[in-house]
Structures are given as C-alpha cells and as structure tokens.
Amino acid sequence: MPDDVRQPLPLPTLRVVGASGSGKTTLIAALIRELSARGYRVAALKHAAAHEAPPDCEGKDTQRFAAAGAAAVVGAFRDEVVVRLPASPDLPTLAALVAPVADLLLVEGFHDEPIDAILVEGEGAAAREVGAGRVIAVVATSERSPPATASGAPPRYGAGDIAALAAAIEHRCGLSSARS
Numbered sequence: 001m002p003d004d005v006r007q008p009l010p011l012p013t014l015r016v017v018g019a020s021g022s023g024k025t026t027l028i029a030a031l032i033r034e035l036s037a038r039g040y041r042v043a044a045l046k047h048a049a050a051h052e053a054p055p056d057c058e059g060k061d062t063q064r065f066a067a068a069g070a071a072a073v074v075g076a077f078r079d080e081v082v083v084r085l086p087a088s089p090d091l092p093t094l095a096a097l098v099a100p101v102a103d104l105l106l107v108e109g110f111h112d113e114p115i116d117a118i119l120v121e122g123e124g125a126a127a128r129e130v131g132a133g134r135v136i137a138v139v140a141t142s143e144r145s146p147p148a149t150a151s152g153a154p155p156r157y158g159a160g161d162i163a164a165l166a167a168a169i170e171h172r173c174g175l176s177s178a179r180s
Helices: 024-037 061-067 091-101 162-173
Strands: 013-018 042-046 073-076 081-084 104-108 117-121 135-140 156-158
Touching (some): 013 024, 013 162, 024 104, 024 117, 024 162, 042 091, 061 081, 091 104, 135 162
Parallel strands (some): 042 104
16 A cells, blocks of 8 residues: 555544643543443553553563564453554554444544544643644633634533533544444
C-alpha cells in the first residue's frame, strides 16, 4: 500500500488533545465511565512514543521472551491480557487489536493522525497544536464555564458536561443506533 494511502480504522476513533496537564486523561476516564454506563465497550489508547515503556519484571517469562527477541509478547493472566510490541505500531494496527472487544476507541496522542479530535482547554495549560484532523468539540476543564460557541465553531462543554459530550459522541460515531 502506498505511504500516502491511509488504512481505514476498524472502529469509531476520536483523539483527545490538549496541553500537558490540561485534563486529557481525566476527561477520557470520565467518558469511559459515562459511555460504559450506557452499555458501550470503550477502549483507550495512550500514545507516548517519546517515553520508554515501564520495565517488565526481571526474570519473568514475558521479560525473557522479549529479551530473546520475540516479535510480540502476549501475557494472558487471570485478570487481564498484556501485549508487548516492539517500537510503536501505527494507529490502524493498534485499533485493530482492540476492535474485537470495543465499540469506540479514545486516543490520547497520535497528533499526526487525520482523525477528529476533542480539544481540552485546561486553566493555566499552554496552548497546544491540535495536529491533523479537525476539532469536533472543545472541553474547558477549569471551574469557569466555557464561553458560548461562535457560529461555525465546534461546540463547547464544561468539565461537568460529560453526559452531554457522551451523547454528542454517540451521535457523531453512530453508536446510538448500534446499541439497542
């Protein structure tokens, strides 16, 4: 496949973008709780390619497999499955991993991906470039209420408007008709 042709994602995916400390992780966690309560299976992906992964426990089988050069290591435990892949695969590859168990993928990071984004504006957080894609909603995480939405601008939500934002995500991603 040519480099300029992007693979479609196998499930509805939204990026959550904003400056460090703006409240992205808090917003994603709140959306996971709200959308899960509505019956959706929500996956979350943190793209932190600039940081090293936390080390696996020295001497454990999964660490030994990785050290031996395994292309991928999967640890299937009683309470969860952990997948270790070398380097950072592209978003379509990661989305394909979670698609069988999720209805929606919320992504923190992958700023170069041309997918829709929710912009988080935290008090005191420096502005951040949104990257590729377009902003479909703005969330003000400070205590003050968000300013009114200008004509043609994406809708704005306050930190307490999680239910309204979740409803907008359901509508935008076609989730309301997918779960009955």
